[in-house]
Amino acid sequence: MKHKKISRHAVNKTPSRLETIDEEREVSFGDSAKSELYAKLPLLEICTYVGWSMFAWFCVISSLYQSSQKHASALHSSSLLLRGWQLLGDTRQDGADVEWRFWKMTINSQFLLMVLVYVLIMRVVEILIPLKRELAWTILSVSFLTIFYEWQLPAMLVVHTFVSFLASRSRSTRIVWIVSTLQLCSLYVEGANSIITAYFGFPHLEHAKFFTAICIIKLVSFSLECCDEENLPVSPSSENTQDTLFDALSYALYLPFVFAGPCTTYDLFRTQMNKPVEPLNKEMLWGFLSEFIRYTLALLAVEFFLHFLYVPALAHRKDILREESFPTLSAVIVLSLVFFQMKYLILYGFPRAIALLDGFSAPLPPVCVLGLYSFKDMWKYFDRGLHRFLVRYIFIPLGGSRQGVLMNIMSAAVTFLFVFFWHGPQSFVFVWAILNWFGIMLEVLAGKLGRTLYAKDMDAWLSGATYRRLMGLVLVLPNTFIVAANLVYLHGEETLKIQIKNMLFSGHPSQILWIFVSVYCNLQMNLEARRIWGKRYLCTKGYYFRSNPKEKEA
Structure with a gap:
C-alpha cells in the first residue's frame, strides 16, 4: 500500500477556507479587543471574585444536599434512585439520567x-x-x-x-x-x-x-x-x-x-x-494511560457525587421543583450543566483513549461549561467533532460567514435545522436549536458592532481594566441566556419555565442580584484564567498529556 500525503479538501473545493474554520474573522461578543478583555486586575479584586464564588458554591451545594436527603424517599418511590455503592453503606444513587444509566448497564x-x-x-x-x-x-x-x-x-x-x-x-x-x-x-x-x-x-x-x-x-x-x-x-x-x-x-x-x-x-x-503503522512505544502508552486514568477518575467522581446530590432526579420531578428554594434551584441548574459536560467527557474520553493505541487522535473531549461564556465557543469546544462536521459540510458550502451577514444567518439557520433533525424532531430539541442559532447570530452582530465602536479610539479614554469590568457586566446577560438555552435540551421547556418563574419572578428581588453577581464573578474568573494561561491552552486542553506533544486538535 502506498502512503500518500492526503490533501484536506472541502466539498466546495476551497480548502483554504476550511483551515481557519472561522477562527480568525469570527470572534465572540466582547472579543473585539482581546488584550483589553484580558487586562490585568488588582489581586484583591480577583480574590473577591474567587471568595464570592466559593461562598455561592457552598450555599447552593449545601442546600441541594439537604433537599436531596429530604426527598430521597419520594425520588426512590418514583424509581429515580438506584442502589448505591455498598462501600458507602445503605445509600441510594441518582439513576434518573437515561443515557448515563444505559451506558452503565x-x-x-x-x-x-x-x-x-x-x-x-x-x-x-x-x-x-x-x-x-x-x-x-x-x-x-x-x-x-x-x-x-x-x-x-x-x-x-x-x-x-x-x-x-x-x-x-x-x-x-x-x-x-x-x-x-x-x-x-x-x-x-x-x-x-x-x-x-x-x-x-x-x-x-x-x-x-x-x-x-x-x-x-x-x-x-x-x-x-x-x-x-x-x-x-x-x-x-x-x-x-x-x-x-x-x-x-x-x-x-x-x-x-x-x-x-x-x-x-x-x-x-x-x-x-x-499513515504508516507505528509500533506501540512508551510515548503512546503513556498518552493512553494518562488519559485513561483521567477519565476513570472523572467517572468515579461523578458516580460518587450522584450518591449525595440528586440533580437529574430532582429535575425530573416538577412537583418538587415548584416547592424548592432559590439556592436548590440554582444548584440544579449549574450542576446539570456540569454533569452534562462530565458525562460526555467520559463517553467521548474512553473511546479516544482506546483509539490512541491504534494511532488515531480523535477530537478532544469537551471543556468545562463553566469556562465558556459565548455560544460560539460552547459549540466549538464542547462537541468538537460535531462542530467540525457542521462547519465543513453545511455551513461553509452554503456560504458561511464570508458572504455577508444575511448569508451567514441563513447558513447558520440551515446548520441548526440539521442539528435539530439529527438529534430527533422533538419540540424541546427544536426550541434548543432555535435559541442557540439566535444566540450565535446575536454574537456575530454584536461582534461586528463592537469592532466598529472600538475602532473609534476607545482606548484613549477607557483603560484596559475598566474595559474588562465593563465587558464583564455586558456579558452577564448572554452568559445567562446560554445557560437557559442549554437547560431546554437537558430538562425540557416546562422544567425551565418552573425554574425561571421561581427564581426571577416569585422570589425576593435580591435573587436577581445574587444571580447577576455570581455570573459576573464567574466571568471574571474565566477571563483571569485566560489571561494567565491563554484561551487556546485552556480550550484545546493543553494541560493534557499527549502521546505526541505536537498533536493538533482534530
Missing part, C-alpha cells in the same frame, strides 16, 4: 473483556500484518456488535452503509443529502420504524436508532468526501483512486467510535489511517 465485565480482547488483537495485527489492521477491526467490530446486540444491529448498520456508498458513487452532493435525509427519516417516521421492526425484530429499537444515528452522520461525511473527485485521495485498502465499500464499512464500524462517538470526519480519519 452496557459497560459490564463482558463488555470490558471484549475491549481488552480488541486491544490485544489489534496490537498483534499491527506487529505481524499491519496492512490488514483495517480488516481486523472491521471483523472485530461486527463480532462485538453481534455478541452484545445480536445480528440485527450490525445488519442494520451494514445496510445503511451500503445505501450511503451507492449515493456516494453519484458524485452529487444533492443526491447524498437526499439519501441521508431519507435515512434519518427512517429512524423517526413511525411507519418506517414498523418496517424496521418487522424485518429486523429489534428487542430494543431505541438503542438501535441511537447507534444508527451516529453511524449515519459518519456516512454523510464519507459520501460528501467522495463527491470531491479532483482531490479524492488514494484508498488505504487498495491503490484505487476511489474509496471502496470496505473503506466505508471500516470507517463507519470502527469499534472505539461506533457506540457513542466522538464524531470524526472521514478526511481526518483517512489521513491518520494512511
Whole structure:
C-alpha cells in the first residue's frame, strides 16, 4: 500500500477556507479587543471574585444536599434512585439520567473483556500484518456488535452503509443529502420504524436508532468526501483512486467510535489511517494511560457525587421543583450543566483513549461549561467533532460567514435545522436549536458592532481594566441566556419555565442580584484564567498529556 500525503479538501473545493474554520474573522461578543478583555486586575479584586464564588458554591451545594436527603424517599418511590455503592453503606444513587444509566448497564465485565480482547488483537495485527489492521477491526467490530446486540444491529448498520456508498458513487452532493435525509427519516417516521421492526425484530429499537444515528452522520461525511473527485485521495485498502465499500464499512464500524462517538470526519480519519503503522512505544502508552486514568477518575467522581446530590432526579420531578428554594434551584441548574459536560467527557474520553493505541487522535473531549461564556465557543469546544462536521459540510458550502451577514444567518439557520433533525424532531430539541442559532447570530452582530465602536479610539479614554469590568457586566446577560438555552435540551421547556418563574419572578428581588453577581464573578474568573494561561491552552486542553506533544486538535 502506498502512503500518500492526503490533501484536506472541502466539498466546495476551497480548502483554504476550511483551515481557519472561522477562527480568525469570527470572534465572540466582547472579543473585539482581546488584550483589553484580558487586562490585568488588582489581586484583591480577583480574590473577591474567587471568595464570592466559593461562598455561592457552598450555599447552593449545601442546600441541594439537604433537599436531596429530604426527598430521597419520594425520588426512590418514583424509581429515580438506584442502589448505591455498598462501600458507602445503605445509600441510594441518582439513576434518573437515561443515557448515563444505559451506558452503565452496557459497560459490564463482558463488555470490558471484549475491549481488552480488541486491544490485544489489534496490537498483534499491527506487529505481524499491519496492512490488514483495517480488516481486523472491521471483523472485530461486527463480532462485538453481534455478541452484545445480536445480528440485527450490525445488519442494520451494514445496510445503511451500503445505501450511503451507492449515493456516494453519484458524485452529487444533492443526491447524498437526499439519501441521508431519507435515512434519518427512517429512524423517526413511525411507519418506517414498523418496517424496521418487522424485518429486523429489534428487542430494543431505541438503542438501535441511537447507534444508527451516529453511524449515519459518519456516512454523510464519507459520501460528501467522495463527491470531491479532483482531490479524492488514494484508498488505504487498495491503490484505487476511489474509496471502496470496505473503506466505508471500516470507517463507519470502527469499534472505539461506533457506540457513542466522538464524531470524526472521514478526511481526518483517512489521513491518520494512511499513515504508516507505528509500533506501540512508551510515548503512546503513556498518552493512553494518562488519559485513561483521567477519565476513570472523572467517572468515579461523578458516580460518587450522584450518591449525595440528586440533580437529574430532582429535575425530573416538577412537583418538587415548584416547592424548592432559590439556592436548590440554582444548584440544579449549574450542576446539570456540569454533569452534562462530565458525562460526555467520559463517553467521548474512553473511546479516544482506546483509539490512541491504534494511532488515531480523535477530537478532544469537551471543556468545562463553566469556562465558556459565548455560544460560539460552547459549540466549538464542547462537541468538537460535531462542530467540525457542521462547519465543513453545511455551513461553509452554503456560504458561511464570508458572504455577508444575511448569508451567514441563513447558513447558520440551515446548520441548526440539521442539528435539530439529527438529534430527533422533538419540540424541546427544536426550541434548543432555535435559541442557540439566535444566540450565535446575536454574537456575530454584536461582534461586528463592537469592532466598529472600538475602532473609534476607545482606548484613549477607557483603560484596559475598566474595559474588562465593563465587558464583564455586558456579558452577564448572554452568559445567562446560554445557560437557559442549554437547560431546554437537558430538562425540557416546562422544567425551565418552573425554574425561571421561581427564581426571577416569585422570589425576593435580591435573587436577581445574587444571580447577576455570581455570573459576573464567574466571568471574571474565566477571563483571569485566560489571561494567565491563554484561551487556546485552556480550550484545546493543553494541560493534557499527549502521546505526541505536537498533536493538533482534530
